[in-house]
Amino acid sequence: NSPVSFRDDEDTFKILIATDIHLGYLEKDPVRGNDTFVTFNEILDHAQKNEVDFVLLGGDLFHENKPSRKTVHSCLESLRKYCMGDRPVQFEILSDQAVNFHYSKFPWVNYQDKNLNICIPIFSIHGNHDDPTGADALCALDILSCAGLLNHFGRSTSVEKIDISPILLRKGRTKIALYGLGAIPDERLYRMFVNKQVTMLRPKEDEDSWFNLFVIHQNRSKHGATNYIPEQFLDDFINLVVWGHEHECKIAPFQNERQCFYVSQPGSSVVTSLSPGEAAKKHIGLLHVKGKKMKMQKIALETVRTFHMEDIVLADHPDLFNPDNPKVTQAIQAFCMEKVELMLDNAERQRLGNPRQPEKPLIRLRVDYTGGFEPFNVHRFSQKYLDRVANPKDIIHFFRHREQKEKNDSDLNFGKLVSRPASEGMTLRVEDLVKQYFQTAEKKVQLSLLTERGMGEAVQEFVDKEEKDAIEELVKFQLEKTQRFLKERRTDAEEEKIDEEVRKFRESRKKNTGEEDEEVREAITRARAHRSEDTVLVGASSDEELMDTGMKGIVDSDDSLPATLSRGRGRARGRARGQNSTARGSSRRGRGSTSQESATSSRTYKPVSVPAKNMSIMDGRPSIYP
Numbered sequence: 001n002s003p004v005s006f007r008d009d010e011d012t013f014k015i016l017i018a019t020d021i022h023l024g025y026l027e028k029d030p031v032r033g034n035d036t037f038v039t040f041n042e043i044l045d046h047a048q049k050n051e052v053d054f055v056l057l058g059g060d061l062f063h064e065n066k067p068s069r070k071t072v073h074s075c076l077e078s079l080r081k082y083c084m085g086d087r088p089v090q091f092e093i094l095s096d097q098a099v100n101f102h103y104s105k106f107p108w109v110n111y112q113d114k115n116l117n118i119c120i121p122i123f124s125i126h127g128n129h130d131d132p133t134g135a136d137a138l139c140a141l142d143i144l145s146c147a148g149l150l151n152h153f154g155r156s157t158s159v160e161k162i163d164i165s166p167i168l169l170r171k172g173r174t175k176i177a178l179y180g181l182g183a184i185p186d187e188r189l190y191r192m193f194v195n196k197q198v199t200m201l202r203p204k205e206d207e208d209s210w211f212n213l214f215v216i217h218q219n220r221s222k223h224g225a226t227n228y229i230p231e232q233f234l235d236d237f238i239n240l241v242v243w244g245h246e247h248e249c250k251i252a253p254f255q256n257e258r259q260c261f262y263v264s265q266p267g268s269s270v271v272t273s274l275s276p277g278e279a280a281k282k283h284i285g286l287l288h289v290k291g292k293k294m295k296m297q298k299i300a301l302e303t304v305r306t307f308h309m310e311d312i313v314l315a316d317h318p319d320l321f322n323p324d325n326p327k328v329t330q331a332i333q334a335f336c337m338e339k340v341e342l343m344l345d346n347a348e349r350q351r352l353g354n355p356r357q358p359e360k361p362l363i364r365l366r367v368d369y370t371g372g373f374e375p376f377n378v379h380r381f382s383q384k385y386l387d388r389v390a391n392p393k394d395i396i397h398f399f400r401h402r403e404q405k406e407k408n409d410s411d412l413n414f415g416k417l418v419s420r421p422a423s424e425g426m427t428l429r430v431e432d433l434v435k436q437y438f439q440t441a442e443k444k445v446q447l448s449l450l451t452e453r454g455m456g457e458a459v460q461e462f463v464d465k466e467e468k469d470a471i472e473e474l475v476k477f478q479l480e481k482t483q484r485f486l487k488e489r490r491t492d493a494e495e496e497k498i499d500e501e502v503r504k505f506r507e508s509r510k511k512n513t514g515e516e517d518e519e520v521r522e523a524i525t526r527a528r529a530h531r532s533e534d535t536v537l538v539g540a541s542s543d544e545e546l547m548d549t550g551m552k553g554i555v556d557s558d559d560s561l562p563a564t565l566s567r568g569r570g571r572a573r574g575r576a577r578g579q580n581s582t583a584r585g586s587s588r589r590g591r592g593s594t595s596q597e598s599a600t601s602s603r604t605y606k607p608v609s610v611p612a613k614n615m616s617i618m619d620g621r622p623s624i625y626p
Contacts, residue, residue: 006288006295008051011172013091016047017251017285017296019058019217019244020127020268024071031360031390035305036063037074039269042303042356043284044082047120050286053091053171055083055120058244058266059127059183059217062140067130072140079149085119094175095168103155104145116148123167125154127217127244128183132157154180154215159188159517162198168210174290177203179214179238183245186219188517190226193233200235211289212237217244220265231256231263240264240287240294248277251285253296264296271307274364274394279309302354305390307362308343312336315371323372332367333376336396337384339365344388360390370401434459450478451509457520474523481519 006012021040026032047055062071089111093100101107111118124141126132132139137157144150156162162184166177179200192198203210219228220243234241238261240253249267256263266285271278282304286297314321314332321328321335340363347361363385369375375398382392389395434456447455454474461470485505486498509519 006290009172010090011174011290013169013171013174013176013287013289014050014052015287015289016043016050016052016055017058017242017264017266017287018043018055018269019242019266020060020247020270021057022060022063022129022268022270022272023075024067025063025270025272027068027071032305035303035358036270037078038303039301040075041078041082042301043269044078044120046284046286046299048082051087052120052286053089055122056178056213056215056242056287057122057124058215058242059125060129060244060268061124061127062130063272065130065133065139067140072143075144076147076149079122079144083120083122083149084117086117087119089119089121091169091171093167094170095166097167099165100153100167101145101151104142104152106146106148109151110145110148113148118148122150123178123180124150124152125180125215125217125244126152126182131183153178154182156181156184159192159521160197162192164198164200166201166203166212168203175210176289177210177212179212181214181216183217186223186227186229189218189229190233193229202237207237209292211292211294212239213242213289214238214240215242215244220246232258234259234261236260239292242266246277247272249280249283251283251296251298253294262294269301269304271305271362274307274309274362274391274397276309279307302356303358305358305360305362306347306350307364308347309364309366310339310343311366311368312339313368313370314373315368321373329374329376332369332373333381336365336367336376336381340385340395358390360388362391363389363395364391364397365395366397366399368401369398447506450475451506454478454520458523461524469526470524473526474520477519477523477526 008014021036021043023036023040025036027034027036044055061075064071067075093109093112097108101109106113109121110116111121126139126141130140132142132155139152141150141152145152153167154164156164162181164179164181166179169176169178189198200214202212214234216229216234220231222228231241236259238259241261241263243263243265246265247268248265250265251267253262253264255261264285264287267280267282268278269282269284282301283298284301286299288295288297312335317335321331325331343363343365344361347363351357351359351361367375378396378398379393382395385392385395434452455471458470458474482502482505486501489501
């Protein structure tokens with residue numbers, strides 16, 4: 001691997017990479033309300049100054065599923081300011097854009113639109129915060145895409161099969177296959193990988209000459225048995241994975257030694273939770289790609305509000321704190337004040353070298369008061385820092401570790417389980433709470449017809465996406481299906497026999513997760529259709545329901561990284577859909593198609609089923625591998 005020079009030449013792609021910008025987070029907060037907009041402008045300013053070929057975003061551009069007018073307006077203002085201009089775009093698209101952007105009414109890249117003047121194209125997948133919802137399955141990114149300010153790709157709505165078709169880019173002699181997959185519920189996507197229902201299409205011609213770049217927005221760290229996506233699920237022909245959703249900045253590419261590809265986790269550009277992962281310095285990346293080689297240059301964000309965090313365990317200081325002392329609470333409060341003052345001094349020293357940084361820092365002091373101590377009044381404590389801290393109400397977080405349950409205790413006692421502070425990044429989802437409730441509830445309130453999982457997903461839609469009829473429609477749908485089952489079985493009209501048949505039917509559905517997914521999807525579709533009918537009846541315009549919702553091989557980010565050799569041979573070949581159309585648009589100001597494009601725009605693909613490479617599934621490997 002000889003060293004490669006990444007000068008700004010006709011063969012080198014320059015790509016600005018960022019994820020999880022969360023525009024509109026705490027926009028009504030008088031102190032932190034503009035943080036996300038200021039940092040977004042800084043990110044686009046870096047793109048403009050570095051004259052990048054394009055910007056690649058890894059999801060969650062918006063914090064809310066239905067962003068406010070202020071948030072959308074600020075976003076449009078920034079995109080128009082930085083992304084429109086006369087500088088020519090130096091790369092071309094060789095793939096069938098009608099496939100890449102088939103959900104759009106304008107299925108071609110924005111810089112090739114003759115009515116627009118784009119100098120910095122942005123390609124983005126959606127995240128779990130700004131995913132498509134509502135009767136028309138639209139998201140905020142679709143508004144930007146329709147306006148011609150952003151290229152939304154990586155959408156997939158099927159629960160049965162996912163085909164990921166790459167956007168094929170070429171600049172000089174460098175060719176990039178850009179794959180994207182927008183956020184999908186982790187458990188569903190995990191199951192689809194295991195069942196080999198995820199296929200990545202590869203260019204049939206010269207497949208080893210492409211630099212394969214994949215952007216994904218899923219749980220990377222394990223939140224449960226199947227509530228994440230293991231890296232070994234991804235195919236080994238990929239060269240670099242840009243992983244969104246995780247907020248801790250680990251942008252320097254790590255090599256997965258089993259798969260041989262590199263993973264870059266840019267992290268968020270704003271602190272959205274007062275947890276340890278968010279305390280790391282925030283960066284974006286400037287990725288250089290030449291041939292099959294790459295280099296990631298870290299760019300520190302200067303406008304991000306600093307976040308300082310410390311932990312105190314009171315039991316570790318027996319010389320200072322005695323729980324039997326009547327004045328111990330005052331002593332603890334004085335000790336905490338001293339710690340906060342030290343953090344404020346540290347924050348001020350950091351800010352002196354950066355005038356663009358917001359004045360008030362974020363401060364978090366987690367206090368473990370296990371051992372008979374009592375917490376003091378945090379509201380009174382916070383009053384002292386109203387003018388000095390951006391989060392005065394959240395400075396102190398008290399938590400306590402309870403004794404673990406005895407090993408010989410056969411009864412599960414939730415009161416004796418170890419508790420952990422909520423700020424440690426542990427995420428409680430609505431469906432998990434529903435499942436926990438029914439697993440521990442009394443028998444008389446247990447579900448007898450619905451499954452916990454189906455009810456959990458319906459409640460999630462109700463809470464996050466405001467699908468007000470989701471629960472009702474799921475109940476109706478399940479009731480109708482059970483009635484049909486009982487009629488087909490011709491069950492006797494005895495209550496005991498009916499109950500037994502319903503129990504058997506419910507258990508069979510719980511085992512068939514694919515059918516259960518289909519049932520929930522049908523119920524949500526019914527709910528959306530029901531809402532649309534109501535909207536027509538009252539004469540209101542249809543408004544889409546969009547409301548919230550130890551790795552080895554660290555590589556120096558400023559060094560050239562040899563990309564992975566493609567290893568896709570031996571897989572079954574096939575043809576992708578709709579290849580034989582040329583790229584839209586003509587060359588204007590040096591853009592668009594060239595004479596070479598007509599010869600290469602018709603690309604054939606071969607499907608590569610992404611094997612679920614856990615130890616129980618070994619038949620996904622091609623026979624040529626040992």
